Amino acid sequence: MSTPGTPDFQLTDNGQTLAFSGDWNIEADCPDFGDLQAQLEAARPTELRCDTAALGDWDSALPAFLLHCQHYCENAGISFGTDALPEGAQRLLKVATAVKTHQRPAEKTTSLAERLDPRARLKSLWDNIEDHLVFIGENTVALMKLLTGRANTRRADFVNFIYQAGPNAFGIITLTSFLVGMILAYLGAAQLAQFGAQIYVANLVTIGMLREMGALMTAVVMAGRTGAAYAAQLGTMQTREEIDAIVTLGISPIEFLVLPRMIALVLIMPLLVLYANVIGIFGGAIVAAGMDVSLIQFGQQMREALAFNHLWTGLLKSVVFGVLIAIAGCRAGIQCGRSSAAVGEAATNAVVTSIVYLIVADAALNILFQKLGV
Amino acid sequence: MAEREVHIHVDDLTMAYGSNLIQADLNFDVYKGDVFVIMGTSGCGKSTLLKHMIGLYPPAKGDIRFGDKSFFHSDLETQFQMRRSWGITYQSGGLFSAMTLAENAALPLQQYTTLSAAEVADIVAYKLALVGLDGYQDYYPSEISGGMQKRAGLARAIALDPDILFFDEPSAGLDPISSQLLDDLILEMQESLGATVVIVTHELASIFAIASNSVFLDPETKTMIDYGDPKVLVEQSENEKVRRFLARGGTHAMSGAAGDTP
Numbered sequence: 115m116s117t118p119g120t121p122d123f124q125l126t127d128n129g130q131t132l133a134f135s136g137d138w139n140i141e142a143d144c145p146d147f148g149d150l151q152a153q154l155e156a157a158r159p160t161e162l163r164c165d166t167a168a169l170g171d172w173d174s175a176l177p178a179f180l181l182h183c184q185h186y187c188e189n190a191g192i193s194f195g196t197d198a199l200p201e202g203a204q205r206l207l208k209v210a211t212a213v214k215t216h217q218r219p220a221e222k223t224t225s226l227a228e229r230l231d232p233r234a235r236l237k238s239l240w241d242n243i244e245d246h247l248v249f250i251g252e253n254t255v256a257l258m259k260l261l262t263g264r265a266n267t268r269r270a271d272f273v274n275f276i277y278q279a280g281p282n283a284f285g286i287i288t289l290t291s292f293l294v295g296m297i298l299a300y301l302g303a304a305q306l307a308q309f310g311a312q313i314y315v316a317n318l319v320t321i322g323m324l325r326e327m328g329a330l331m332t333a334v335v336m337a338g339r340t341g342a343a344y345a346a347q348l349g350t351m352q353t354r355e356e357i358d359a360i361v362t363l364g365i366s367p368i369e370f371l372v373l374p375r376m377i378a379l380v381l382i383m384p385l386l387v388l389y390a391n392v393i394g395i396f397g398g399a400i401v402a403a404g405m406d407v408s409l410i411q412f413g414q415q416m417r418e419a420l421a422f423n424h425l426w427t428g429l430l431k432s433v434v435f436g437v438l439i440a441i442a443g444c445r446a447g448i449q450c451g452r453s454s455a456a457v458g459e460a461a462t463n464a465v466v467t468s469i470v471y472l473i474v475a476d477a478a479l480n481i482l483f484q485k486l487g488v
Numbered sequence: 489m490a491e492r493e494v495h496i497h498v499d500d501l502t503m504a505y506g507s508n509l510i511q512a513d514l515n516f517d518v519y520k521g522d523v524f525v526i527m528g529t530s531g532c533g534k535s536t537l538l539k540h541m542i543g544l545y546p547p548a549k550g551d552i553r554f555g556d557k558s559f560f561h562s563d564l565e566t567q568f569q570m571r572r573s574w575g576i577t578y579q580s581g582g583l584f585s586a587m588t589l590a591e592n593a594a595l596p597l598q599q600y601t602t603l604s605a606a607e608v609a610d611i612v613a614y615k616l617a618l619v620g621l622d623g624y625q626d627y628y629p630s631e632i633s634g635g636m637q638k639r640a641g642l643a644r645a646i647a648l649d650p651d652i653l654f655f656d657e658p659s660a661g662l663d664p665i666s667s668q669l670l671d672d673l674i675l676e677m678q679e680s681l682g683a684t685v686v687i688v689t690h691e692l693a694s695i696f697a698i699a700s701n702s703v704f705l706d707p708e709t710k711t712m713i714d715y716g717d718p719k720v721l722v723e724q725s726e727n728e729k730v731r732r733f734l735a736r737g738g739t740h741a742m743s744g745a746a747g748d749t750p
Contacts, residue, residue, distance in 0.1 A: 140597075140601060140603060140611060140649075147610070173649045178613070202680040203680075206618065210614060210617035215623040216621070216622065216624050218623065218624075452630055453628070453629070
């Protein structure tokens with residue numbers, strides 16, 4: 115037998131009386147409705163009355179149980195008498211049953227065949243490409259308007275974005291490019307030392323930084339730093355209805371929000387890459403100095419390796435990368451959903467997309483330069 | 489109500505953000521079972537006062553006591569216990585957008601009790617039914633309307649049968665009908681749970697329909713300028729500002745709303 119105070123129920127009188135006993139608190143171990151349901155199905159009463167003579171204290175546990183009873187009784191055609199319940203419980207039960215349980219409309223289910231249909235996949239891929247093209251097109255139109263002086267772009271915003279993307283990024287760019295220069299030097303030195311040509315470490319580091327690593331590493335850092343920030347800023351503006359406000363004021367969000375960010379990044383990227391090149395070559399020189407290539411020798415060798423076409427291929431890449439990072443970041447932000455989770459998705463999306471873009475564009479540009487012989 | 493027990497005692501409270509003074513010298517009591525309204529014009533610090541009461545901002549001076557315990561002078565364990573007995577709804581719902589309504593309402597139960605998943609689901613179904621949202625368990629906050637979000641926030645706030653319910657502008661952004669239904673729901677919760685209710689609002693209809701006591705904050709003098717039942721204050725307040733605020737809806741609308749009180 116249960117001790118007094120333990121919440122329990124008894125179904126008596128041929129299943130017509132439901133007697134509650136004990137303290138029905140959510141912390142206590144309240145009976146499961148499944149037990150009552152089994153007993154009711156066995157007894158099959160036509161009406162069910164409550165008896166609360168032995169009921170002690172109660173909180174939400176009791177009305178939660180009663181709500182189950184009431185729903186069950188309605189479905190089974192049993193009349194449920196609640197007159198004997200405490201007044202508060204009766205009122206709560208009345209409030210809880212005032213609105214009918216909502217039935218979620220069935221969602222359209224897709225069969226496995228439909229989901230694997232290659233046409234649907236191709237269609238979604240095409241939609242995605244189309245989206246990108248539309249976005250790029252809108253940007254081009256906005257840029258034209260800006261060049262003819264008719265765009266709604268605020269100069270103050272632009273200066274602010276330059277500052278965020280440029281001077282604020284110096285620290286991390288210094289660190290990464292210095293280390294990348296060192297890595298290149300170590301990598302080359304180990305191989306070149308095999309045939310006593312350590313001196314060519316200078317060529318490797320210089321050409322490697324100028325043509326490839328300077329632009330690519332800076333772009334990867336900026337994709338994580340600035341691209342994600344753009345997506346999060348614009349995404350939050352979307353959730354706070356700021357973008358709606360811009361549209362209804364008759365301002366194009368592309369001109370007002372995307373263009374200043376993109377131009378800031380495109381202008382700042384070549385400068386950051388130049389800086390990264392200098393730091394990277396310096397890093398390589400330090401490593402080379404530890405391998406019996408003095409700084410003066412390194413400098414002379416570097417001057418021989420320095421060619422204008424190495425420099426401008428790197429800078430051209432940096433401009434392309436800047437455009438791609440800004441497109442990936444801003445597009446993810448503008449198309450963001452309206453919940454806080456969506457802002458996180460937009461930021462992730464921005465970084466992943468821009469890194470994929472960077473690698474693909476870098477490969478494409480390298481092939482192009484190879485064919486052109488520069 | 490002969491002997492009324494003081495539930496929340498605000499003692500010489502001064503609120504400030506850094507050197508920016510919001511309100512000073514607040515002294516008032518909220519009695520057990522009160523529906524207490526914090527009112528005042530926009531920007532007077534109503535929501536800030538509420539955030540002090542729920543322990544989010546520490547007071548610059550003075551204290552807030554619940555019974556004989558001060559939240560800010562208690563140890564972490566006591567603070568945890570005090571928080572368990574509070575239910576709070578926020579101005580814009582404060583629902584977790586990455587969680588369904590059922591997960592939102594279940595969170596306090598999982599945090600403070602050792603109930604099984606099935607028991608939690610039962611209680612959640614009941615709480616959602618109370619706010620008229622049974623069947624919406626699997627919906628995300630973004631899939632339902634603003635009024636429904638407010639009600640879902642209420643379901644989460646009452647999950648643990650709180651002793652004190654705090655509402656920050658419950659009817660802001662709701663149509664008059666939804667706002668009245670929410671008022672009725674608040675009163676119903678207050679009566680059947682026996683809870684104390686503290687509401688920040690400037691909706692006159694709401695104030696007259698549900699308030700049993702109130703405090704009026706003034707942004708110019710930066711302190712409370714009146715304290716009492718708004719139905720009495722509207723006629724008898726010594727401060728003209730309070731009378732004007734409360735009568736702005738016109739005496740007709742006011743008496744109509746007051747007549748609706750059950």
